[in-house]
Each structure stands twice: as structure tokens, then as C-alpha cells.
Amino acid sequence: MDDQQDEKTDRLSEAVDRMQRGDDRSAIAESLDPDVIPLFNLAVRLEDELPTDLPDPEFRDNLRRELLRSAPPTNLSVRRKRFLFDWRFGVAAAALVVIALIAVIYGTGTLMGNSPEPPARETVVSALSVSGKETAQPGATESPQVVTDTQVFPPIDAGHVVVVPLGTGTSTTVVGTPVTQPTPGIALSTSLPELPQTAPTWLLTAPNSPNEFLATLRARIGISGEIKTDPSAGPDAFVLTDSTGFSTIHWNQHDAFFRYDRGPDEPTPPASRATSDPAATAKDWLREIGFDLTTITYTETVQTSAGQTVVHFAPTDLPVTPIPPGLGATVGVGPDGSIQFAQGFWLTLAESADVQLRTSQQALDAARSGEWYSTRTSEDASTLSLDVSSATLSYLLTRADDSSFLLQPVVALSGTRGTVHGAEQDQIFVSAIRK
């Protein structure tokens, strides 16, 4: 801006100040250069016509973003239910086909005419083994079997990837200046890693009866209160409100995520609860309320700051997902041994098996054909402009049905994304499972 323009800016600003102090508007206008008068007239109009009760545009914009960010995901329960049937039926049917072929080969009769057992859950369990663990499941072997029928695994999309509202996905940082319109496409500025041929998947289950689960939890924590649905937290969310009206337990069946907050009227725990080992206290409490510390093992880490001790329970034999919060639980312990809060995924390991993986080039090709997922809700495959600088094997938690989840491998492609607002760091995910 040159000096002349600066002077006009100052003159206009002074004129507005005088107008708002109540000086005579005509006198102000007469004192101005002709160039400034039209803008002063507009200032007069704004002063007279602009309502005094308009919201700050930034508040308006921020609230819009916040509402859209916190909006619960679309209800896809029908689709999810179909998946579970398809997936288990698919695996079971594959097993039956194999058995039928064996039967034919060995001439033991027409198996299909012998009324085989329906494709029940046991069939699936026997076809899988718990990866890395000894198991008493019938049919289990020392080496994990490889599931080859992967067409019906949960897709990597917004309807199936678990993004708990407490964590909103990958962060983005504006690092560039605005551009007009980025060129769509996925470019590669790094060498692709060599992926293993197979990788494990884990089927995890949540309590399948929310009311029964919450009633049990209520009793085990030793509180009273009413269990109600909580539409504000999602399509399958529940809240337990204590006698004072305090919402002490939140349960999201959709995400298998729980949150407990100690109510103001809850009694102080007995002195025996006070301990110098908050990790032990937290672990005992989790065990008392029925949190599964057996099929999934956890490692505790303790953080203390400002008088509050927080114990994190991270799974030791499950991978970390890149979308927060991570699997596991967090417990806040008071100095008297009281549990101040707790939250986390309430899951039990049901089954595990290996799946065959794509090559990283196949994964990239799939991403380029539009088969990818982003935590950004408004992402459009046809306009994505991403320069990939890192490709890694990662894991996402996906919904299998209303009470089951599959932790499955994905290829995470990270890099710089072009937007109309500038360049941003971003990450997309594509299934690593060979189709």
C-alpha cells in the first residue's frame, strides 16, 4: 500500500471515529477528499443500517465447523448387519466348500446331502486361530491360518472406520499460500515399501446388550441411576445419570467406547483404597468392573501432573491405530484411591487370523482409482490432490456389526495435499488386504 493509500485509510478511519463519537456527519464529509467521501457515505449507511445484534462472523464460522465436526456418523446399521452375516457366512461357506471338496476327493459320500451344520460362529472360530497365543479353541493350530476369502471384510470407509468423537482424526497444518485449484491426482515422491505377504487381523467384540452391560457396570461401580439413550452422542449411545442428575457413565455401542466420570455425590472410597501405586489401583478397579484384561493384555504407563494421576492402558499385542484415541483405556486416579474418570474401548479379543496383503504398488493403484478413506468428511475422490511422501503399513479399527470390530491392515499414504486454501499435511488410508 503506498503513502497516498495509507493517508486515505487514516482519513477514513478518523472520519468513522468522529461519526461514532456523534460529530456532525455533513461537516465530516465536507472535510474529506472527494476520493474518500463515497466510502464515508458507506460508513454512514453501515452505522445506520447494520443491525447491532449480528454475530461475530468468526464465531459463526467456528460454530459451523464445530457442529459439522461433532455430527454423528451416518447410521448404516442395516449395512453393518449385512456385513457380519456376509463375512462370517463367507468364511464358513469357504470352509464348507473345502470340506465338500475333500469329501468328494476321498469318496466319503455326498456331503451336501448329509444336512451339514449351518454356518454358525463355531465354524468360523475353528477356521481361525488366535495369533501369537496358545488357544484351546477346537481346530486351532500353532501357526495362524490365512483367511483367503476377503471380499467381505469391512470396507475402509466412513461407515466402518471407527473414529470416536473424542478424537477427530489426522491433524492438518497449513504450510503454504493459497492457490487457485490444485490438480487432482495422487503423486508419489518416495519409494514404496515392501509389504509382507500376510498380516494378522483381529476380531474384537463389545458387549452386545447395552442395557445389560450398563446395569452390570452400574452395580459393579456401586452407583445408582437411570440408564437412558443419548442421541446427542450418536445413534447407539447411552448415558447413566445418577440421582443428582450427573451423567456418570456414557456408553457408545456404535464405537464400543465408554466414559465414566465420578459423580459429586459418590462416597469417598475406603482408606484401604488409597495407594502409592495408582497403576495397581486403576488395574484393580478395571478388573472389578469387568474390563477385559485377559484376552487383550495391556501395558500401563502413569502420568502425574497438577495433583492428578492418569494411568494409560495400551494393548501390548495389538497395533496402534493412527486415528486417536488409541485402543485401550485411560483411568484418572485421585490421591485417596478414588477413580476420578475412566474412558476407553471396551473390547474382548474373539478371533484372529492372517490375511494376504496387496503389494504397496497395488495399494497405491487402488488409491489412485479412488479406493481410499480420509477422516475429512467432505473429501471427494475426484478432486483429491496428494503428493505422497510416506507409505506405511498401518491398522484401522473397523465396524463389523453392532457389537464386533475388525482391526485390519491398511496402507497409510501421507504427504502434502493441495487445497484451494493452500498446502496441508494429510493422510489417506487404503485397504492392504488382497482382494
Add this chain to the structure above:
Amino acid sequence: MEHAEDAGSSDEAALVEAAQNDPHAFEPLYERYVDRIYRYAYRRVGNHADAEDVTSQTFQQALAGLPGYEWRGVPFGAWLYRIAGNVIARRGRSSNREIAVEDVTSLSQEDADVEVDPAEIVAAQQENDVTKALRQLPLDQQRVIVLRFSQGMKNREIGEVMGRSEGAVKQLLHRAMIALRATLESNTHG
């Protein structure tokens, strides 16, 4: 008071249905009503901080209660005004207490527990040419004009709010007014 809303909102049922199917489609309804609800709230509570609080709670509760909302031919805004009225009433009775979701969904029925003055709604709905043109400017230009002329802040105060120097605010205001003038002319002739 429902008749005081836009008569020409024939697409509103479709917008509501879309938002019920996918909450991320709530944005058009938000854009349509946020200023009106804010202005209504401001007139009731008398300051911008509380009006922002009421507006936030109103839209958060509306989004949460959307699955239980039943379209009955009256504008969606009527429901929002009732939620806002209840938010304000409850703030008066018990500060900082939020409305339970079941209370919000019940507001889609006829027996909302707070009456909303139609005159307040009409006042909140008024939007003139200047306001319409203002919405077409970039966010920072909108903001400097609103803070200067609607909320009556000085350049120094605006600078504190926006994280800019007083000189930068002056320049931004100048550019914003040039842009607004051009937009008003364009709207008038185009």
C-alpha cells in the same frame, strides 16, 4: 408464531430430511438460521458473549435432537426458536445447565414450555441489502465490518480480538469497505 417464518421455504422439508439421514448435511439449515437465532438470543440476553453461548447450545441441541424431529409443515426455524427460548429460560433458572436431549426432541411437539414472542422473531429475521452484501465478503472483511459497525468496537479493540495491529485493522477495514461498496453495486445492477 410459525407463520412469521419464511413462507418461501418449500425446500426446507428436503433439507431437514437430508440432515436427518446425514447429520453432515445440517449445514444449509445452519446457514439459514444461525444469524436469526443469534439475533433473537442477543435481544433476549443483551450481550454478545451470552448470545454466542445460547446460539451454540441451541444448534448443538438441535443437531442432537434432529433424529427425533418430526416435520409438520412449519418452518424448521420455529423449532430452533423454541429451543433457544428454552435455553435462555433455563439459563435464567439455573446458570450453565444444558437442556436434556429428550427435552429438545419434545420441543418438536406443540407443547413447548416457552412461548416465543413473534415480534422478536420478526425483528431477528430482518436482513437488509447491506447485510446480504456483507455475507459475500471474505471472512476477515466481514469480521472487521461487523466488529466496527455492528458491535461498535474501536480499531484497537478489533486488533486485540483479531490478533492484528491497529494499523493493520485500519487497512483491513478500508479494503473491506471498498469490497462491500463494489458488492453492493454489483448486487444492485446485476
